[in-house]
Amino acid sequence: MAVQTNSSLQMDMGQAARLNITDPDENSVTILLIGKTGTGKSSAANICIEPSRSQFGENPLICEKKIRLLRDCRTLAVIDTPGLFHTTISAEEMKREMARCVSMCAPGPHVFLIVIEPKRFSREEQDMVEIIKKMFGDEATRYTMVLITHGDEMEADGVSAEKLLYFNPSFNEFVSKCLGGYHVFNNNECNSENKKKQVNELVEKIDRMVQRNGGLCYTNDMFREAQRANDQEMFQMNGQGEPIGSRDAAERNNSFVRAVEQTEAVGVADVVKGVRAVREAWCKTQ
Ligand SMILES: Nc1nc2c(ncn2[C@@H]2O[C@H](COP(=O)(O)OP(=O)(O)OP(=O)(O)O)[C@@H](O)[C@H]2O)c(=O)[nH]1
Ligand SMILES: [Mg+2]
Numbered sequence: 001m002a003v004q005t006n007s008s009l010q011m012d013m014g015q016a017a018r019l020n021i022t023d024p025d026e027n028s029v030t031i032l033l034i035g036k037t038g039t040g041k042s043s044a045a046n047i048c049i050e051p052s053r054s055q056f057g058e059n060p061l062i063c064e065k066k067i068r069l070l071r072d073c074r075t076l077a078v079i080d081t082p083g084l085f086h087t088t089i090s091a092e093e094m095k096r097e098m099a100r101c102v103s104m105c106a107p108g109p110h111v112f113l114i115v116i117e118p119k120r121f122s123r124e125e126q127d128m129v130e131i132i133k134k135m136f137g138d139e140a141t142r143y144t145m146v147l148i149t150h151g152d153e154m155e156a157d158g159v160s161a162e163k164l165l166y167f168n169p170s171f172n173e174f175v176s177k178c179l180g181g182y183h184v185f186n187n188n189e190c191n192s193e194n195k196k197k198q199v200n201e202l203v204e205k206i207d208r209m210v211q212r213n214g215g216l217c218y219t220n221d222m223f224r225e226a227q228r229a230n231d232q233e234m235f236q237m238n239g240q241g242e243p244i245g246s247r248d249a250a251e252r253n254n255s256f257v258r259a260v261e262q263t264e265a266v267g268v269a270d271v272v273k274g275v276r277a278v279r280e281a282w283c284k285t286q
Pocket of ligand 2: 041042043057060080081082083
């Protein structure tokens with residue numbers, strides 16, 4: 001039975017139990033997609049997850065997580081986030097969604113996949129690595145990778161990623177800060193074999209990066225704390241696989257989520273400050 005919780009965590013509960021997804025570190029790959037509005041995060045998430053009934057991106061203002069099985073029997077968990085610098089979401093809503101996103105990633109993501117539409121690469125994106133550091137801690141940069149979308153348009157224009165890196169020094173500088181390198185996606189790809197190929201290649205690159213990082217996902221105390229809310233939600237399902245209001249209880253008992261609620265509202269344009277405030281408030285509770 002597929003379950004939709006109020007945090008948009010969707011999965012097949014029977015399958016999840018069989019796959020032992022509560023031990024995500026060894027048996028799964030967790031991708032956190034992050035980036036500016038409209039860069040292709042949800043489209044890329046859909047390619048990764050091979051949507052059947054439901055799709056990422058129906059509500060662009062919430063974090064969503066979906067899980068699928070990889071060919072080597074590991075699970076691939078994909079977390080899509082609202083666009084940073086979104087103008088229609090309030091700072092409070094953004095903070096809550098980022099807290100949910102952290103909780104969905106627990107014990108931590110294997111990759112912070114920064115999604116870039118090359119034609120719209122801007123100053124804001126150049127700062128993205130700093131944003132990730134402020135949100136998740138300095139070490140997180142070792143787990144960052146750039147996902148360049150609109151590979152179809154690049155191909156039509158005869159522009160390769162290598163050319164972009166060669167002719168655009170600020171893009172080059174940005175990519176070199178992401179220690180996992182880059183990968184190109186054509187989210188408009190219709191051929192299912194080609195879709196699978198680009199996902200398999202992405203997962204291979206993530207695996208190589210994780211190996212370089214000692215074979216573990218990125219985690220820190222913040223992610224571990226957030227996992228408690230997630231675990232409580234998972235365990236407190238009723239017999240039909242439906243949550244029993246447990247998310248609320250888990251959130252009330254979770255210092256990370258409480259910290260989110262205690263931070264002061266910030267301007268919508270300054271999402272970074274908002275998420276940083278969440279982190280600092282959480283640190284004070286420790
Ligand atoms: N041609 C082409 N169009 C793409 C590609 N990826 C995304 N798009 C288009 O770009 C638009 C935005 O894509 P989304 O996947 O919704 O972007 P997003 O980052 O999830 O947007 P927000 O959730 O609003 O932040 C859509 O019209 C997509 O069809 C791509 O690789 N090639
Ligand atoms: Mg989206």
